[in-house]
Amino acid sequence: MSAIPDRQTDIGPPHYEKFLHPVIKKNYGKWKYHEIINAGLMVHVSESGDKIYTVRVASPRLIATTTIREYCEVAKKHSDGFLRFTSRNNVEFFATTEEKAKALMADLTSRGYMLGGIGPRISNVVHTQGWVHCHSAATDASGLVKALMDELHEYFTTKELQNRVRLAVACCVNMCGAVHCSDIALVGVHKTPPRIDHENLKNACEIPSTIGACPTSAISPDPSKKSVKIKLEKCMYCGNCYSVCPAMPISDAENDGVAIVVGGKVSNLRSAPKFSRLAVPWIPNEPPRWPKVVAAVKTILNAYIKGAKKHERVGEWVDRIGWESFFKETGLEFKIQHIDDFTFARQTFRTSAAFKWT
Amino acid sequence: MGKKYETPLLDELKKGAFPSFVTEIEKAAALTGQPEDLASMASDLLGHTELCYKEKVTHWKHGGIVGVRGYGGGVIGRYSDIPAKFPGVAHFHTVRINSPSGFYYEADSLKEICDLWDKYGSGLTNMHGSTGDMVMLGTRTEYLEPFFAEVSSRGWDLGGSGSAMRTPSCCLGMSRCEWANIDTMAITNDITQHYQDEMHRPAFPYKFKFKAAGCPVDCIASIARADMSIIGTWKGDIRIDQAEVKEYSKKMNIQSEVIDMCPTECMSFNGNELLINNSQCNRCMHCLARMPKALRPGTEKGATLLLGSKAPIVTGALMSWVIVPFIKMEPPYKEFYDLIDKIWEWWDENGKNRERIGELIERVSFPKFLKEVGLDPHPAMVKEPRRDPFFFWSEEDLAK
Ligand code: HEM
Ligand code: HEM
Ligand code: SF4
Ligand code: SF4
Ligand code: SF4
Ligand code: SF4
Numbered sequence: 001m002s003a004i005p006d007r008q009t010d011i012g013p014p015h016y017e018k019f020l021h022p023v024i025k026k027n028y029g030k031w032k033y034h035e036i037i038n039a040g041l042m043v044h045v046s047e048s049g050d051k052i053y054t055v056r057v058a059s060p061r062l063i064a065t066t067t068i069r070e071y072c073e074v075a076k077k078h079s080d081g082f083l084r085f086t087s088r089n090n091v092e093f094f095a096t097t098e099e100k101a102k103a104l105m106a107d108l109t110s111r112g113y114m115l116g117g118i119g120p121r122i123s124n125v126v127h128t129q130g131w132v133h134c135h136s137a138a139t140d141a142s143g144l145v146k147a148l149m150d151e152l153h154e155y156f157t158t159k160e161l162q163n164r165v166r167l168a169v170a171c172c173v174n175m176c177g178a179v180h181c182s183d184i185a186l187v188g189v190h191k192t193p194p195r196i197d198h199e200n201l202k203n204a205c206e207i208p209s210t211i212g213a214c215p216t217s218a219i220s221p222d223p224s225k226k227s228v229k230i231k232l233e234k235c236m237y238c239g240n241c242y243s244v245c246p247a248m249p250i251s252d253a254e255n256d257g258v259a260i261v262v263g264g265k266v267s268n269l270r271s272a273p274k275f276s277r278l279a280v281p282w283i284p285n286e287p288p289r290w291p292k293v294v295a296a297v298k299t300i301l302n303a304y305i306k307g308a309k310k311h312e313r314v315g316e317w318v319d320r321i322g323w324e325s326f327f328k329e330t331g332l333e334f335k336i337q338h339i340d341d342f343t344f345a346r347q348t349f350r351t352s353a354a355f356k357w358t
Numbered sequence: 359m360g361k362k363y364e365t366p367l368l369d370e371l372k373k374g375a376f377p378s379f380v381t382e383i384e385k386a387a388a389l390t391g392q393p394e395d396l397a398s399m400a401s402d403l404l405g406h407t408e409l410c411y412k413e414k415v416t417h418w419k420h421g422g423i424v425g426v427r428g429y430g431g432g433v434i435g436r437y438s439d440i441p442a443k444f445p446g447v448a449h450f451h452t453v454r455i456n457s458p459s460g461f462y463y464e465a466d467s468l469k470e471i472c473d474l475w476d477k478y479g480s481g482l483t484n485m486h487g488s489t490g491d492m493v494m495l496g497t498r499t500e501y502l503e504p505f506f507a508e509v510s511s512r513g514w515d516l517g518g519s520g521s522a523m524r525t526p527s528c529c530l531g532m533s534r535c536e537w538a539n540i541d542t543m544a545i546t547n548d549i550t551q552h553y554q555d556e557m558h559r560p561a562f563p564y565k566f567k568f569k570a571a572g573c574p575v576d577c578i579a580s581i582a583r584a585d586m587s588i589i590g591t592w593k594g595d596i597r598i599d600q601a602e603v604k605e606y607s608k609k610m611n612i613q614s615e616v617i618d619m620c621p622t623e624c625m626s627f628n629g630n631e632l633l634i635n636n637s638q639c640n641r642c643m644h645c646l647a648r649m650p651k652a653l654r655p656g657t658e659k660g661a662t663l664l665l666g667s668k669a670p671i672v673t674g675a676l677m678s679w680v681i682v683p684f685i686k687m688e689p690p691y692k693e694f695y696d697l698i699d700k701i702w703e704w705w706d707e708n709g710k711n712r713e714r715i716g717e718l719i720e721r722v723s724f725p726k727f728l729k730e731v732g733l734d735p736h737p738a739m740v741k742e743p744r745r746d747p748f749f750f751w752s753e754e755d756l757a758k
Binding site: 147150 | 465466
């Protein structure tokens with residue numbers, strides 16, 4: 001192997017200006033307006049009259065260097081050597097004229113890339129690591145996204161919705177993927193408490209920090225075993241103790257599964273940002289294609305398509321019709337788990353006698 | 359190379375229209391030019407993941423402490439719990455590379471990173487991880503130092519992990535969006551450079567994230583995912599191009615799609631002219647998003663600072679709330695950095711281990727936080743005043 005160069009530290013990332021397309025650099029801060037031409041193409045027009053066309057394609061987020069090299073090849077051929085990624089793992093290429101944009105799109109299509117994601121549609125799915133890489137995972141993430149988007153890809157490429165519908169997947173309640181503010185999101189959940197491996201706990205874990213990790217104070221010392229015990233009725237299976245102490249494994253093939261939450265948003269458009277709220281407490285893991293989860297998401301999406309007004313986000317639609325109507329329109333069952341018993345519970349109780357019969 | 363393991367379940371996920379992560383792992387498995395121990399990583403990852411699919415449980419273990427010399431973060435340790443069966447993923451650590459602001463790249467430098475990752479890693483990446491880093495997925499402990507030496511000599515650095523400042527991220531702002539009120543990319547780059555030490559040598563009670571959005575559309579989801587959300591905004595009147603409004607009125611119903619959906623009911627349109635009562639506008643962005651050619655933000659620009667968001671663990675999810683209604687975000691950002699330093703000092707003194715700033719404020723109270731970091735109360739900070747009379751009077755408040 002050739003000699004290793006001298007390392008540098010604390011230099012931070014390269015300056016972004018090096019990576020800007022010349023037209024973007026020239027018109028930085030001077031954009032006047034934009035138009036969405038189709039699901040995979042938009043144009044921004046500058047005060048100077050310059051235009052930049054953006055072409056967007058989906059990526060599976062987990063990508064091999066081989067694929068990145070192909071993106072680079074496309075960028076060099078059509079996009080003056082520049083490209084970018086969106087916060088939802090799409091890839092964007094640039095063109096300075098409509099003809100160049102068309103050639104770029106044709107090339108991308110011929111290489112099998114999926115164009116879309118712009119405008120009132122389903123864009124790529126923000127997600128986490130799952131069984132591919134994380135120790136906490138109660139479900140997989142990449143597989144769920146693939147199964148879901150295989151069914152919904154027309155909402156990425158062609159079909160329009162009333163507004164953007166943001167999907168997200170987190171493989172456990174840590175929610176690295178910010179599913180707690182998405183229109184429709186999946187989160188991996190456990191349904192059974194951790195199992196204590198007393199032998200290993202002694203060596204592998206620090207008892208005070210293990211006890212401290214529990215949000216509900218379910219864990220207490222078990223001095224006779226030099227270990228801990230769990231008050232089962234207090235445990236809500238968050239897995240936080242396992243994150244601190246590996247001798248308390250919580251994953252469980254039969255009882256882990258997927259919850260669906262809906263109605264969250266982060267933008268301030270019209271209504272304030274909202275948290276997602278529980279629609280379905282649990283569906284079993286059915287890899288590789290999770291048919292029940294996919295069906296439930298489609299049920300919710302179809303009810304939104306049927307009921308929402310133009311420009312309404314999922315959460316705005318539900319707020320307008322009321323949650324009682326949401327359960328009626330979707331046919332989803334309202335269960336005891338839908339009634340909150342966690343930290344901010346009483347904020348969710350109804351303090352009015354005006355509600356809808358369903 | 360032939361297939362090392364049968365993967366009937368994962369093979370199902372190569373079918374269908376949407377791009378497949380399984381195909382990507384297979385592409386990495388087919389890479390040539392890697393040292394032998396790394397070449398087997400992606401193929402063993404296929405077998406390993408197939409087993410997880412079959413048994414419906416994860417087979418990863420906790421990450422031990424691994425990293426590069428002099429840094430406390432930037433690398434996430436990962437080991438398989440069945441290394442004998444899948445030696446290729448016995449170690450499968452992640453290296454976080456600090457992404458450039460806005461996630462823009464130039465092809466040759468991106469290719470250079472790919473070459474290095476084939477030389478020192480599995481050939482698999484996440485572009486990008488949820489935190490915003492370029493995630494180099496899967497290497498062995500002994501390759502961390504040489505990989506870091508090579509990428510850093512080419513001008514790249516590691517991102518944050520652990521109880522540290524995390525890699526800040528932003529929307530693409532002024533580079534391609536007419537709504538940007540602040541230069542999100544410049545701000546993010548400046549914060550990253552300013553706080554290199556806080557990012558690489560963890561000394562906080564827990565993680566701290568900055569995200570900057572150019573306007574209240576918040577395309578980077580800062581309000582949900584950043585301890586400190588910097589959201590561009592403006593003061594003064596929305597600029598109206600009445601001729602363009604008329605153009606829009608020919609192709610859309612301005613009354614129902616814009617006027618009736620304005621949440622503050624501060625707009626009217628008489629078929630000829632659009633009027634906005636700007637003192638009632640709460641800058642929700644709806645009308646600007648509907649008619650980008652006709653409406654533009656006002657000209658006095660700055661940011662609203664919000665603090666505190668986090669995911670549900672441990673006591674429930676929080677969204678960021680307003681702590682500074684308006685701040686000019688212009689270099690050298692002195693007022694901003696002074697405030698951040700005060701907030702961190704207060705958090706370091708008062709926070710418990712693994713307590714995010716939002717949770718700390720909830721525990722000890724928002725008024726106390728405001729007093730101790732020296733911020734004045736403002737009605738923009740609350741949706742409504744409190745409902746109960748159980749407030750504390752301090753000596754100095756008694757005097758006021
Ligand atoms: C039509 C004008 C719009 C443009 C040009 C635009 C542009 C973008 C861009 C470029 C991104 C990716 C940001 C990044 O990767 O840094 C993005 C993401 C996003 N956009 Fe927009 N946006 C527009 C309107 C909207 C509207 C009207 C909404 C909400 C109703 C919205 C909600 C979002 C959200 C929530 C994201 C978050 C990032 C994510 O998707 O995870 N955008 N937008
Ligand atoms: C030891 C336990 C944990 C591990 C191994 C872990 C791992 C990770 C990883 C690998 C990522 C990047 C994910 C990606 O690339 O998509 C991430 C991000 C994230 N983690 Fe964790 N995490 C842990 C604990 C937590 C906890 C306790 C929380 C909640 C308080 C949390 C919240 C998040 C969030 C919100 C993100 C995404 C941040 C963003 O979108 O900017 N994580 N974590
Ligand atoms: S959501 Fe949970 S399981 Fe998924 S990557 Fe984050 S910590 Fe791991
Ligand atoms: S899973 Fe969560 S609630 Fe249950 S014992 Fe562990 S930390 Fe406590
Ligand atoms: S947050 Fe605002 S300024 Fe930034 S990309 Fe989105 S719409 Fe544009
Ligand atoms: S920004 Fe929102 S509140 Fe202000 S005028 Fe437009 S629609 Fe109304």
